[in-house]
Amino acid sequence: xxxxxxxxxxxxxxxxxxxxxxxxxxxxxxxxxxxxxxxxxxxxxxxxxxxxxxxxxxxxxxxxxxxxxxxxxxxxxxxxxxxxxxxxxxxxxxxxxxxxxxxxxxxxxxxxxxxxxxxxxxxxxxxxxxxxxxxxxxxxxxxxxxxxxxxxxxxxxxxxxxxxxxxxxxxxxxxxxxxxxxxxxxxxxxxxxxxxxxxxxxxxxxxxxxxxxxxxxxxxxxxxxxxxxxxxxxxxxxxxxxxxxxxxxxxxxxxxxxxxxxxxxxxxxxxxxxxxxxxxxxxxxxxxxxxxxxxxxxxxxxxxxxxxxxxxxxxxxxxxxxxxxxxxxxxxxxxxxxxxxxxxxxxxxxxxxxxxxxxxxxxxxxxxxxxxxxxxxxxxxxxxxxxxxxxxxxxxxxxxxxxxxxxxxxxxxxxxxxxxxxxxxxxxxxxxxxxxxxxxxxx
Amino acid sequence: xxxxxxxxxxxxxxxxxxxxxxxxxxxxxxxxxxxxxxxxxxxxxxxxxxxxxxxxxxxxxxxxxxxxxxxxxxxxxxxxxxxxxxxxxxxxxxxxxxxxxxxxxxxxxxxxxxxxxxxxxxxxxxxxxxxxxxxxxxxxxxxxxxxxxxxxxxxxxxxxxxxxxxxxxxxxxxxxxxxxxxxxxxxxxxxxxxxxxxxxxxxxxxxxxxxxxxxxxxxxxxxxxxxxxxxxxxxxxxxxxxxxxxxxxxxxxxxxxxxxxxxxxxxxxxxxxxxxxxxxxxxxxxxxxxxxxxxxxxxxxxxxxxxxxxxxxxxxxxxxxxxxxxxxxxxxxxxxxxxxxxxxxxxxxxxxxxxxxxxxxxxxxxxxxxxxxxxxxxxxxxxxxxxxxxxxxxxxxxxxxxxxxxxxxxxxxxxxxxxxxxxxxxxxxxxxxxxxxxxxxxxxxxxxxxxxxxxxxxxxxxxxxxxxxxxxxxxxxxxxxxx
Numbered sequence: 001x002x003x004x005x006x007x008x009x010x011x012x013x014x015x016x017x018x019x020x021x022x023x024x025x026x027x028x029x030x031x032x033x034x035x036x037x038x039x040x041x042x043x044x045x046x047x048x049x050x051x052x053x054x055x056x057x058x059x060x061x062x063x064x065x066x067x068x069x070x071x072x073x074x075x076x077x078x079x080x081x082x083x084x085x086x087x088x089x090x091x092x093x094x095x096x097x098x099x100x101x102x103x104x105x106x107x108x109x110x111x112x113x114x115x116x117x118x119x120x121x122x123x124x125x126x127x128x129x130x131x132x133x134x135x136x137x138x139x140x141x142x143x144x145x146x147x148x149x150x151x152x153x154x155x156x157x158x159x160x161x162x163x164x165x166x167x168x169x170x171x172x173x174x175x176x177x178x179x180x181x182x183x184x185x186x187x188x189x190x191x192x193x194x195x196x197x198x199x200x201x202x203x204x205x206x207x208x209x210x211x212x213x214x215x216x217x218x219x220x221x222x223x224x225x226x227x228x229x230x231x232x233x234x235x236x237x238x239x240x241x242x243x244x245x246x247x248x249x250x251x252x253x254x255x256x257x258x259x260x261x262x263x264x265x266x267x268x269x270x271x272x273x274x275x276x277x278x279x280x281x282x283x284x285x286x287x288x289x290x291x292x293x294x295x296x297x298x299x300x301x302x303x304x305x306x307x308x309x310x311x312x313x314x315x316x317x318x319x320x321x322x323x324x325x326x327x328x329x330x331x332x333x334x335x336x337x338x339x340x341x342x343x344x345x346x347x348x349x350x351x352x353x354x355x356x357x358x359x360x361x362x363x364x365x366x367x368x369x370x371x372x373x374x375x376x377x378x379x380x381x382x383x384x385x386x387x388x389x390x391x392x393x394x395x396x397x398x399x400x401x402x403x404x405x406x407x408x409x410x411x412x413x414x415x416x417x418x419x420x421x422x423x424x425x426x427x428x429x430x431x432x433x434x435x436x437x438x439x440x441x442x443x
Numbered sequence: 444x445x446x447x448x449x450x451x452x453x454x455x456x457x458x459x460x461x462x463x464x465x466x467x468x469x470x471x472x473x474x475x476x477x478x479x480x481x482x483x484x485x486x487x488x489x490x491x492x493x494x495x496x497x498x499x500x501x502x503x504x505x506x507x508x509x510x511x512x513x514x515x516x517x518x519x520x521x522x523x524x525x526x527x528x529x530x531x532x533x534x535x536x537x538x539x540x541x542x543x544x545x546x547x548x549x550x551x552x553x554x555x556x557x558x559x560x561x562x563x564x565x566x567x568x569x570x571x572x573x574x575x576x577x578x579x580x581x582x583x584x585x586x587x588x589x590x591x592x593x594x595x596x597x598x599x600x601x602x603x604x605x606x607x608x609x610x611x612x613x614x615x616x617x618x619x620x621x622x623x624x625x626x627x628x629x630x631x632x633x634x635x636x637x638x639x640x641x642x643x644x645x646x647x648x649x650x651x652x653x654x655x656x657x658x659x660x661x662x663x664x665x666x667x668x669x670x671x672x673x674x675x676x677x678x679x680x681x682x683x684x685x686x687x688x689x690x691x692x693x694x695x696x697x698x699x700x701x702x703x704x705x706x707x708x709x710x711x712x713x714x715x716x717x718x719x720x721x722x723x724x725x726x727x728x729x730x731x732x733x734x735x736x737x738x739x740x741x742x743x744x745x746x747x748x749x750x751x752x753x754x755x756x757x758x759x760x761x762x763x764x765x766x767x768x769x770x771x772x773x774x775x776x777x778x779x780x781x782x783x784x785x786x787x788x789x790x791x792x793x794x795x796x797x798x799x800x801x802x803x804x805x806x807x808x809x810x811x812x813x814x815x816x817x818x819x820x821x822x823x824x825x826x827x828x829x830x831x832x833x834x835x836x837x838x839x840x841x842x843x844x845x846x847x848x849x850x851x852x853x854x855x856x857x858x859x860x861x862x863x864x865x866x867x868x869x870x871x872x873x874x875x876x877x878x879x880x881x882x883x884x885x886x887x888x889x890x891x892x893x894x895x896x897x898x899x900x901x902x903x904x905x906x907x908x909x910x911x912x913x914x915x916x917x918x919x920x921x922x923x924x925x926x
Binding site: 031032033034035037038039040041042043044045046047048049050051061062063064065066067068069078081082084085086088089090092094119120121123124127128131140142143144146172173174176181183248249250324325326327361362363364365366367368369372374375376378395397399438439440441442443 | 476478480481483484485486487488489490491492493494496504505506507508509510511524527528529530531532534535536537538540565566569573586587589591623625628629630704707708709710711712715718777796797798800833834835836837838839841842844846864866868870898899900922923924
């Protein structure tokens with residue numbers, strides 16, 4: 001659905017509303033994914049849909065209704081349902097007016113025609129690269145190739161009108177041998193930059209190099225987390241920078257703006273215009289999104305807001321609203337960890353004895369305010385001895401405070417975009433001292 | 444609305460383009476979400492979504508495409524896209540893996556319901572949550588109070604090229620409350636009835652059963668008390684888990700590893716594989732002889748309860764673990780046939796735009812014969828834990844670590860003082876092997892999980908693991924807080 005079609009649909013929907021204030025969000029997605037295991041495709045899926053979401057405000061009361069039908073009757077019905085819901089809600093005295101919106105500029109390259117035009121045969125060819133490498137090396141592969149075109153338009157009765165279109169292409173693969181595995185991934189707005197053959201080679205190399213893994217004792221280790229692993233950790237830090245968590249006291253940053261909480265070498269930003277992860281320059285209320293430092297040289301600099309929390313806490317609206325209804329508060333959407341000065345290879349070379357982690361799994365919060373998380377290593381865990389990779393080790397469970405880790409770390413130079421369900425994070429690898437492994441597993 | 448005409452057109456179009464077997468599933472869904480947070484309505488939303496997903500089988504490879512436009516032209520486009528997807532998959536396949544159902548049904552199913560939630564005025568639904576949330580605030584330490592309600596209505600019509608026509612009206616309902624207390628650099632949360640709330644198939648009676656208002660003040664008090672409670676000790680203890688935590692333990696350490704697609708490697712790159720290997724079927728000692736786990740997709744109140752799954756297999760019962768031995772898997776037509784069995788109807792799609800795949804359905808630990816209070820009887824030095832707070836398990840489902848919201852020490856058979864931050868850890872077969880007592884039928888409850896994630900694209904599944912509290916001997920406790 002083209003942006004001009006969405007904007008027309010949004011205006012038609014607004015025209016039906018008798019609410020004091022009305023916001024319309026039109027979301028469109030055309031996505032496909034080819035998934036394989038043991039060199040066979042077991043899922044080859046595609047779907048296309050457009051959703052109208054209406055937020056109506058009546059006398060300080062808010063209701064939301066959604067539909068995926070776009071006819072006049074459906075539009076009239078969804079507006080009426082939103083108003084009906086609003087009339088039954090209690091008044092929220094903190095409810096601000098809707099943002100008026102402002103001109104924004106979509107970063108060039110967010111939408112790539114070649115990605116949007118990719119078909120099932122293109123994805124099959126990418127998967128064929130994984131099959132070829134797996135069969136050559138006596139491994140088996142499992143993974144996916146995906147392409148998607150997405151767009152959304154926000155319009156409201158205060159005059160905001162903004163549209164964004166973006167594309168994503170991605171692959172990931174796990175190569176498996178008898179007693180070892182290796183993982184690699186790549187994602188970009190541009191399918192031409194996703195090199196399936198290179199990803200296959202990296203995953204296969206890891207599976208080959210970590211065969212016959214040794215057991216090591218859990219305890220405090222020097223670790224190097226490659227970017228996909230580090231991104232898993234950082235994903236659990238993002239919500240701490242929500243103004244809602246900050247205000248309610250469930251963030252480590254609560255009351256700590258301007259305080260040094262992390263190492264001086266740590267700068268964490270939220271940046272929709274980073275070249276590796278181009279995104280919308282406005283949020284789901286149509287407010288311009290600020291590119292900002294959440295942490296600068298270890299000092300907590302900012303939390304993100306939407307119109308509600310900006311009004312409630314008398315802060316600037318940073319433009320980080322999620323789609324209504326949203327009980328989670330504003331959230332950073334595009335975390336970028338700024339790089340260090342040495343390459344990952346140089347970090348490995350500087351390590352006397354340690355563990356290199358390719359990927360983490362099932363990370364969950366153990367303690368909210370200390371940001372302690374637990375999880376497992378997976379798919380390419382190496383011993384490092386005398387600055388060199390020294391074969392595979394069996395996977396380990398960790399219990400580690402992310403804050404503590406970021407007080408004693410060195411960031412690598414090379415940045416990587418890691419994309420999975422719920423986040424897209426740009427980060428380098430990281431070397432962390434005294435990383436706390438608590439147990440091992442059988443593989 | 445009848446979808447017969449559109450369905451026939453989809454089946455014909457796919458066949459003309461080369462599909463050997465085709466099915467189409469129409470979903471019309473209505474969802475309502477209300478959430479109260481600190482006295483204000485954080486969500487009051489009413490959603491509708493309708494569309495269809497088409498599966499086509501060509502040369503042993505599946506294709507799937509989904510659309511929402513209900514016209515002949517759109518159906519033709521989506522059916523053709525499904526066939527094209529199947530052909531692309533077949534073009535690089537090393538072996539055929541798709542298997543079509545071999546039995547057709549013409550039938551209907553509707554979730555039994557005592558009271559349709561639609562008969563409860565919206566204002567009454569909102570008022571219930573506002574009051575329950577207000578009652579959580581027993582003191583200034585309660586920084587966040589939450590009360591929520593979900594109503595899900597899904598009407599499905601399934602057609603297949605072998606003659607199935609199955610209409611189903613699925614109704615699922617859930618609600619819950621939670622309080623977070625903050626003070627002295629600590630944050631503690633209590634939830635009720637379980638950590639997800641109470642989710643079942645059924646109508647408004649599910650909300651009434653949750654008794655949110657009646658329990659809100661107690662939950663608020665417990666959250667506040669946890670701030671001052673001592674830290675759960677680290678070491679090896681006998682552990683008694685409350686029913687909802689046993690449910691979570693089953694979910695993570697049996698429900699997921701017994702998904703046969705995962706066992707066969709289909710989830711390897713994301714959700715992982717499984718230690719329940721096919722060569723171990725009918726041999727592996729999964730747990731103690733107290734442990735029997737079965738699927739029952741026809742049970743009253745189960746979140747996965749329906750007449751037929753999303754590839755048209757009739758719901759029923761089947762064994763996964765019998766007297767501690769692995770004897771079965773959750774299966775689809777494709778995967779069951781690969782091990783010489785019949786599907787046990789565990790295929791679900793989140794909604795019309797998602798491909799059906801094996802999902803954990805109603806997978807239950809059968810009750811034992813020990814009254815709840817007697818589980819404590821011969822525990823000299825133990826910990827009783829309730830309500831999940833943290834859950835993590837390795838990608839073959841062996842090494843796990845779970846945390847609970849609240850615990851009490853157990854000394855010489857008596858429950859003692861409250862403890863905070865309880866965690867426990869272990870390896871799955873050893874842990875279930877240490878299970879020496881399971882609560883009786885009076886303590887057995889169908890705990891529902893509304894948000895189980897699996898697959899790529901990620902799908903959210905709704906599942907039930909009925910369980911009673913159970914006792915485990917010699918468990919590692921306090922991991923993550925000093926052990």
